[in-house]
Amino acid sequence: MRLVPRLGSGIPLVARVDEMRRLRAGFTRAERGEAGAILLAGDAGVGKTRLLAELAEFAGSRGALVLTGRCLDVREGGLPYLPFAEALGPLATADDAAVVEAVRIRPALSRLLPLAQPGPVSDVEYAPMTSEHEGPYRPRPEQDLGQLQLFDAVLGVLTEIAEHRPVLLVLEDLHWADGSTRNLLSFLSSRLRAQRLLVVASYREEDVHRRHPLRGLLVELVRLPAVTQIELHPLKEADARAFVEALADGPLTPEVITSVVERSEGNPFFAEELLASCSDCTDIPAGLAEVLLARLERLSPDARRVLRAIAVAGESVAHAALAEVSGLGEDQLDEALREAVQHHVLVVEKGAYAFRHALLQEAVYGDLLPGERTRMHAAYAARIRRTPQGRGHDAKLAYHSLQSRDFATALPALLSAADEAERLGAPGAALRHVEQALEIWDAVPPAARPPEVDELQLLKEASYFAGTSGEPERAIAYARSAVQELREDTDVELATKTWRRLAEALMNVEGRLDEAQEAIDRAWDLIDGARPSRTTSWVLATRAAILRGTDHHSDARFCAQVAVAEAQTVGAAGAEASALITLGALADNVGDFEEARARLRDAEQKAREAGSPDVELRALCFLGFSYEDQGEIEPAVEAFGRGIKRAEETGLTWSAYGLEQRARHLRLRYQSGDWPAESVTAVPARGVSSVLTARMTAEWLPIVVARGRFTAAGKLLAELRSHWRAEPLTAIAAGGAGAELAYWQGDHEAVVKRAVEAMDFLRALDQGYRLSEIRLSAGALSGAAAKAAAARLRGDEEAVRAAAEVGEELVERARSAAAKGRPRSGILGPEGRAWLARAEAAATCVRGAPDPELWARAVAEFGYGQVYEQAICRWQHAEALLAVSEPGRAADELAKAHKTAEHLRALPLRDAVRDLARRARIDLPGVVEAAQPQRDTVDPLTERERAVLERVALGRTNRQVGEELYISEKTVSVHLSRLMAKLGATRRAEAVALAYDRGLLARPTPQSPAHT
The missing domain is CATH 1.10.10.10 (Winged helix-like DNA-binding domain superfamily/Winged helix DNA-binding domain)
Structure with a gap:
């Protein structure tokens, strides 16, 4: 599937602000009579041509004559003066008589411009061929004078034209220039004085190796006072993301964007090719591979052989390893490496050799014959087996053994690599190793398999690693496969652990608690009556957590208490900590916050001492919940912040509780007014489940909307809709932010529609999300109020009645949700009370007479720490106060709302506050209204x-x-x-x-x- 059109320069210019500024400054100086030259250097595809096109457009808009010429890659010596001939060619047929005359009086230009009117030619300009010199033409010494006449003519015609209008001369791809072109450029650059002329020449830095003929000229040119140099570097990550999004026809998944950004390494051409050629961007496009490989064709056979060996390694390679794998002698290898480094194909990193760009490595590797790959991989594997153990040793051995189809060696190496990855806090890498082991399990003879491992154990580990690396759906799938592998003669303890693993995987996914309870009951049935052990302690602890989640609180409390006692008996501190978390959460449910937080802190400490990071994260998460539910934002942010740090330290960033704390932390930052500048820090890493990515996107969305980035917000909303069922919290965030987006855009019908759609979806899915209807109804009421106000101004009484009916339905939904919802602590918390107050206040606006006292109550209710929402209510409160003729109090509320909006850069709210102040003739502190435009007619009106x-x-x-x-x-x-x-x-x-x-x-x- 093709994702993007071939837009080329049709897409917006991304980044390059500094480079564009310097180019424009150079042209501006030339306009003033300060001639200059700019050398624009950058790798192929980095955007030189696009930048020059922008400069040409800018110069053309200022009335300049833009002349452009390009060098060609002609390996047999090049075409003399080709870029100058192309650039100056239009002068011969120009409509401007002055230009034509400037060309006509310089007959030497006929060597470049065959259409120019010929004039007398000096005898010394061309040396005649004699019978003594048959064959290719050889220049004679007297031709130097003819070349000088040509150079003078080019300088003269450009200088004369520049007297009438500025001139921009663009020479592209100078790395392919012939000697004559280089000489002419050198001549011009050294004679730039007071002409209104700017010469810009671009070249590929990667192609100008040490022996390249252009290198000497560049050294000469940069010493000239009129010459400056601009290096065009690859795009930074944020700019590369913006570029990829600009390329696309429609919304892209974060996974695709991340993949393209990482693989293109900031090169716009590579990014465009990757995105245009494939839907998942995992393979290198054939066209791009050809472009990359074409550069390497110029290298010697030995150099290409070395490149193939490095490509197979997949990483930087030491000299000794290359000598062994490539089969080249020392002298041959040295020359081959020197050649590849000089041509900017390889770089030296800490004494080893690596490709300058990862896509070069992919292209070379993809061009290898099957036999070449197998032999070289086998050679690397043999070398690794002989080298001392070290970090990553087993992973490298497994990789090369797999590629050389030595599965008997690969299997134990994969298992060792998975263990090492887990120790290093990299569950995603551990999962990949275990999955590869499962893939080759049947291909390895039973006698060659490690004796302490079986397929059932691998499936359990795959489930665990999938869950801790941010792929909960795969965690469930592997756990189900493990359960299906159980037999009647399977060891009871192993079977118990397998069922508990399935229960844990299900417990971490929304809407799967009933299935989780069935699984943990199966585990409990297997060991019911057994003596206390670590296994029984863990089953009891897990069962207690699931029972609490299914509202069986009495059973959960009993189960957790037994789990604590048994865990203390057998020394299972991790299981004890897990059960303590459940007891703390149960205390929270009945409003005993002091006991709850004491239990949770105790659980956090015990889990950390026991080396159970997943349990530790769960304890921190529930501790944050306890503070958040009571509106204690600062300690909640601190608890979630500690959880995020521990998740990063233990490699569990995208585990269930690692994700939850990151999402909650971002939400609280939104509420408290500590808005991050970019969403990049909240975007899951590549390979993380799209459901988790959607969750983080949903939490970021309110900030995007509030800052007025409506186009980006619309794209994010479209991406999120398909993930509502898998992650209902996404539906809540998207429904609320989508309604606010529609409100600021003036689409009041969509405000109600989006909020009601989310409420209906959540009610049908699970009554446990009933409380979310308070917030969603309050947002929808703003749209209903705006519809009613517009209808009143039109005098449309029927529309007013319809809006009022919708408003009554919405406020009743909010009241019902407050009465029937199930808060975690048993009573409606500060956030629920605040949104209910806003819903009641907004309902009065639908009826036609906004109640200042109700809006004042909403302002006060949000005062526990919801900075932005409180500012929204202040704005609405000010409008209600103005309606009852209290401009003094209204001015105070508007000033506070405006200060918050300015601080947060919440542009829609800021503009709404200013508009209300303008209509009410209220001066806002620090805001100076633009002066009214001068009128030709005397205006008698105030x-x-x-x-x-x-x-x-x-x-x-x-x-x-x-x-x-x-x-x-x-x-x-x-x-x-x-x-x-x-x-x-x-x-x-x-x-x-x-x-x-x-x-x-x-x-x-x-x-x-x-x-x-």
Whole structure:
């Protein structure tokens, strides 16, 4: 599937701000008569041509003559003066008589411009061939004078044209330039003085190796005062992400974006080729491979042989290893490596050799014959077996053994590599090793398999590693496969652990608790009545957690207490900590917060001492929940922050509780006004489940909306919809943020629709999400209120009644959710109370008379730490105060709301606050309104009179004008009387017509929206 069109320069220019600024500055200096030259260096595909196109467009818009020429890759010596001939060619047929004359009087230019009118040619310009010199033409010494005449002619014609208009001369791909072109460029660069001329030459830095003929010229040019050099580096990660998103026809998954960004390494051309050629971007496109391999064809056979050996290694390779695998002698190897390094194909890193770009390695590896690959992989494997053990030793041995199909060697190496990865906190790598072991299990003879391992154990480990590396669905799948491998003669303890593994995998996924309880009951049935052991302790602890999740609190408490006692007896500290977490959560459920937090801190400490990082994370997560539910944002942020740190230290960042704490931490930062600048830190790593990626995206979405990045927010919303069922918390965040997005965009119908869609989905899925309807209803009520207000201004009473009915339904949903929802602590917490207060206040706006006291209550309820939502309520409170003629209190609320919006860079809210202040004639601290434009006609109207007349022109009644401007109907009548007297009008309509005729009001256009 093709994901992107071949847009080329059609896409927006991403990043390159500094480089573009320097190029434009160089042209601006040339406009002032300060001639100069710029050397633009960068790798192939890094964006030199695009940048030069932007410069040419800029110069052309300033009236400059833009001349462009390109060198060609002609290996047999090049075409003399080709880029100059191409660049100056249009001069011979220009429409400008002055340009044509400047060319005509310089006959030496006929060597470059065959269409130019010929003039007399000096005898010394061309040396005739004689019979003594048959064959290829050989220049004679006297031709040097002819070359000088040509150089003078080029400089002269450019100088003369530059007297009339600035000139931009662009020479591309200088690395392919012939000697004559290089000489002419050197001549021009050394004679740049006061001409209005800028010469820009680009070249591929990677192609200009030590012996390249251009290198000497570059050294010479950069010493000249008129010459500057700009290096174009690969895009940084954030810019590369923006570039990839700009390339796409539609929304891309974070996994695809991350893959393209990582593999292209900031090279725009590589990114475009990768994205355009495949849906998953795992294979290198054939066209791109050909481009990459073409560079290597110029190298010697020995150099290419070395490159193949390094490509097989898949990493940097030491000299000794290359000597063994490549089969080259020392001298041959040295020369081959020197050649590859000089041509910028290889780089030296800490005494070893590696490809300059990873895609080069992929292209070379993909071009290998099957036999070559197998032999070289086998050679690397044999060398690794002889070398001392070290970090990554088993992973490397496993890789090369697999590729050389030596499965008997690969299997134990994979298992050892998985153990090492787990110790290093890399569960994702451990999962890949175990999966590879499962793939080759049947291909290894039973006698060659490690005796202490069987397939059932591998499936259990695969399930565990999948769960801890952010792939919960695969964790369940592997656990199910493990259960299916159980037989009647399977050891009871092993079977118990297998069923418990399935229960844990199911417990960590939303909506699977009933299945998890069935699985843990199977485990319990196997050991019921058995003597206390580590296994029984863990089963009891897991069973207690699941029973609490299914609201069997009494059974959960009993099970957890027994688990603690047995765990203490057998020294299973990890199981004890797990059971303590359940007891702490149960205490939280009944409002005993002191006991709950003491239990959870104790569990955190015991789990850490026992080396059970997953249990430790669960303890920190529930501790954060306890604080968050009671509106104690600061300690909640601290607890979740510690959990995030521990998850990173133990490699469990994207485990169930690692993800949950990261998501909650981001949400609390949003609530407290500590908004991060970028979402990159919240994006899961490549390979993490798309469900988890969606969860983090959903938590980031409210910030994107609140900052007014509506296009990006719309794309994110579209990505999230398919993940609602797998992760209902995504539906809550997306429903609320989607409704707010529609509100700021003025689509009030969509505000209600998006919120109701999310509520209906969650209610049908699980009644446990009922509390979310408070927040979603409150957001939807804002849309219903806006619809009702617009209908009143139109005088559409039927639409007003319809909006009021919707508003009543929504506020009833919020009240019902508050009454019937199930808070974790048993009583509605600060967040629920705040959203309910906002819903009640917004409901009065739907009815038509906003209640200032209810909005004041909403402001107070959000005062526990919800900075942005409180600012929203302050804005609405100010509007309600203005409606009851309390401008002083309204000004105070608007000032506070504006300060928050400015601090958060919440542009939609900031603009809404300023608009309300402007209409109410309230001055906001630090805000200076733009001066009114000068009018050709003397304007007799005051600002307030014009505001009144503008609304009268839109068909508003005096009462409606007063409501919009927060003045009484009587005051509107007074303003109308005054302005009609000034205009000499006797009727409202006549006043509007006279104002239009005199240019005092702008006539409305069909596209102009009415003020609502």
